[in-house]
Amino acid sequence: xxxxxxxxxxxxxxxxxxxxxxxxxxxxxxxxxxxxxxxxxxxxxxxxxxxxxxxxxxxxxxxxxxxxxxxxxxxxxxxxxxxxxxxxxxxxxxxxxxxxxxxxxxxxxxxxxxxxxxxxxxxxxxxxxxxxxxxxxxxxxxxxxxxxxxxxxxxxxxxxxxxxxxxxxxxxxxxxxxxxxxxxxxxxxxxxxxxxxxxxxxxxxxxxxxxxxxxxxxxxxxxxxxxxxxxxxxxxxxxxxxxxxxxxxxxxxxxxxxxxxxxxxxxxxxxxxxxxxxxxxxxxxxxxxxxxxxxxxxxxxxxxxxxxxxxxxxxxxxxxxxxxxxxxxxxxxxxxxxxxxxxxxxxxxxxxxxxxxxxxxxxxxxxxxxxxxxxxxxxxxxxxxxxxxxxxxxxxxxxxxxxxxxxxxxxxxxxxxxxxxxxxxxxxxxxxxxxxxxxxxxxxxxxxxxxxxxxxxxxxxxxxxxxxxxxxxxxxxxxxxxxxxxxxxxxxxxxxxxxxxxxxxxxxxxxxxxxxxxxxxxxxxxxxxxxxxxxxxxxxxxxxxxxxxxxxxxxxxxxxx
RNA sequence: UGGCCCAUGGUGUAAUGGUAACACUCCGGUUUUUGGUACCGUCAUUCUAGGUUCGAGUCCUAGUGGGCCAACCA
Numbered sequence: 036x037x038x039x040x041x042x043x044x045x046x047x048x049x050x051x052x053x054x055x056x057x058x059x060x061x062x063x064x065x066x067x068x069x070x071x072x073x074x075x076x077x078x079x080x081x082x083x084x085x086x087x088x089x090x091x092x093x094x095x096x097x098x099x100x101x102x103x104x105x106x107x108x109x110x111x112x113x114x115x116x117x118x119x120x121x122x123x124x125x126x127x128x129x130x131x132x133x134x135x136x137x138x139x140x141x142x143x144x145x146x147x148x149x150x151x152x153x154x155x156x157x158x159x160x161x162x163x164x165x166x167x168x169x170x171x172x173x174x175x176x177x178x179x180x181x182x183x184x185x186x187x188x189x190x191x192x193x194x195x196x197x198x199x200x201x202x203x204x205x206x207x208x209x210x211x212x213x214x215x216x217x218x219x220x221x222x223x224x225x226x227x228x229x230x231x232x233x234x235x236x237x238x239x240x241x242x243x244x245x246x247x248x249x250x251x252x253x254x255x256x257x258x259x260x261x262x263x264x265x266x267x268x269x270x271x272x273x274x275x276x277x278x279x280x281x282x283x284x285x286x287x288x289x290x291x292x293x294x295x296x297x298x299x300x301x302x303x304x305x306x307x308x309x310x311x312x313x314x315x316x317x318x319x320x321x322x323x324x325x326x327x328x329x330x331x332x333x334x335x336x337x338x339x340x341x342x343x344x345x346x347x348x349x350x351x352x353x354x355x356x357x358x359x360x361x362x363x364x365x366x367x368x369x370x371x372x373x374x375x376x377x378x379x380x381x382x383x384x385x386x387x388x389x390x391x392x393x394x395x396x397x398x399x400x401x402x403x404x405x406x407x408x409x410x411x412x413x414x415x416x417x418x419x420x421x422x423x424x425x426x427x428x429x430x431x432x433x434x435x436x437x438x439x440x441x442x443x444x445x446x447x448x449x450x451x452x453x454x455x456x457x458x459x460x461x462x463x464x465x466x467x468x469x470x471x472x473x474x475x476x477x478x479x480x481x482x483x484x485x486x487x488x489x490x491x492x493x494x495x496x497x498x499x500x501x502x503x504x505x506x507x508x509x510x511x512x513x514x515x516x517x518x519x520x521x522x523x524x525x526x527x528x529x530x531x532x533x534x535x536x537x538x539x540x541x542x543x544x545x546x547x548x549x550x551x552x553x554x555x556x557x558x559x560x561x562x563x564x565x566x567x568x569x570x571x572x573x574x575x576x577x578x579x580x581x582x583x584x585x586x587x588x589x590x591x592x593x594x595x596x
Numbered sequence: 597u598g599g600c601c602c603a604u605g606g607u608g609u610a611a612u613g614g615u616a617a618c619a620c621u622c623c624g625g626u627u628u629u630u631g632g633u634a635c636c637g638u639c640a641u642u643c644u645a646g647g648u649u650c651g652a653g654u655c656c657u658a659g660u661g662g663g664c665c666a667a668c669c670a
Contacts, residue, residue, distance in 0.1 A: 296601095353608085354601070586631090
């Protein structure tokens, strides 16, 4: 119902128009075509949501196709990681394909092009070819090998395939137009010699097809109706169509390439090459470092598939340059985590509180609601005693009325517990407050229904009983880059903008219910933020990642003074 | 001394020739045993100049600004 009121993006409009003209819905087919040379990032997530979203919308199959035409860069590890990420996002592909499945067909078609006088073997160096290519403002000149006979081309190409030549000695080129205003049409390379083992075809081949020769033909083989890619491929479209013209059977569906703007996220880089650099130079600990904008990094950070999909839906798809503020991504993860995470208490920067009128040695277990957003999450018991931790930032000797927290002579409620009053505090020799002495109102227990418990005090603090507290390693993350757009600054390398303080590791003190928390589990630490258990956690040493903080209006009040 | 793409609040998207809409951010407020959540409110002469039209964010022309194109990468 609500679907009908939602406006279409320009890709959907193109499809709707095609459906009105010469396509039926059963012709529709899409594909997500990553090269397995790295891990997927948030930009890919957008493309995944676009293609698979279209599949869902039109009940059309979507292939997962690995564009594996360059064995120098590709690895099985990346294939596995990509499959895991797409699945984790919640999408199911129709069939798993590889461009390498089509190497023989591509080769046969190339032979046809040669026989047709549309392709030739060039035996120059890449430098010589680059010189002849011209510039965007000057036409290129023809290769001296451009008019080799069909017979010579055929035998040379076969010799290339058989491994008789060294890398760089010969290439197969399409014979198009060295004067085209489109640089890509100036006799583009179709095949190069590469004596490399491929992660799937091993050493079966020593010539490998280039992207342009492979992609459109693969779409055609799979009968993909709409081949969607980013805007930097727009100049490739003319070549995509030219290659298709050489092989298409008019009775079969002819794929269309259409382009959309890649999504850029502020304060990070969205480029596999640059992300690989961060990994190689050990700026981060790996592709799934929680600071990385990779899908695996976001997953480890505690992001949910729903958060990422909602984000992708919200930012939409268009053709103009963009820089999406990370705050929008953070909004979506908070929105989802607020609904699904149980609330717990943990103190990250502890200050000891002693309740002087609490019976010596006594402890009691208080009932605590797991989520105000979801009653079905039930409740748990939290231990209370006469010695607790609260956050250092939650106590001041003196403060104005804007400070809703604990101050000398002031009262505050301990969440799920009692109202306490600060009576005095002690300091170390440097003047740092190391302990606060309080009294509590025994009749003010949360949920007891007494008049005292119904009293309204300004602030509510989270806390942990010192005796029961579980220490845990807490990893706090900040933006990886200090600049909102680190890789678009003229004369500056993006590496210059790396935030040196993007990771802070501290020890936090958690309520004991967290003792058995398992890797991947997510929680809201009340009044602080959302956290998830890292995969490196162990029973004797819990490790939590901070996903994102709660919105903090107190921080804003403080900033303003 | 070229070709192509793009231009709507701080950000991202919508309006399909007919009242500039939605979300985020920011700012202000209500509720609250999380300074969270929820809810309410403020924030735009649609890059500029011409033109077509009863009517232009939308169509046309020019300008301005931004982006892409010269890897045996994808």
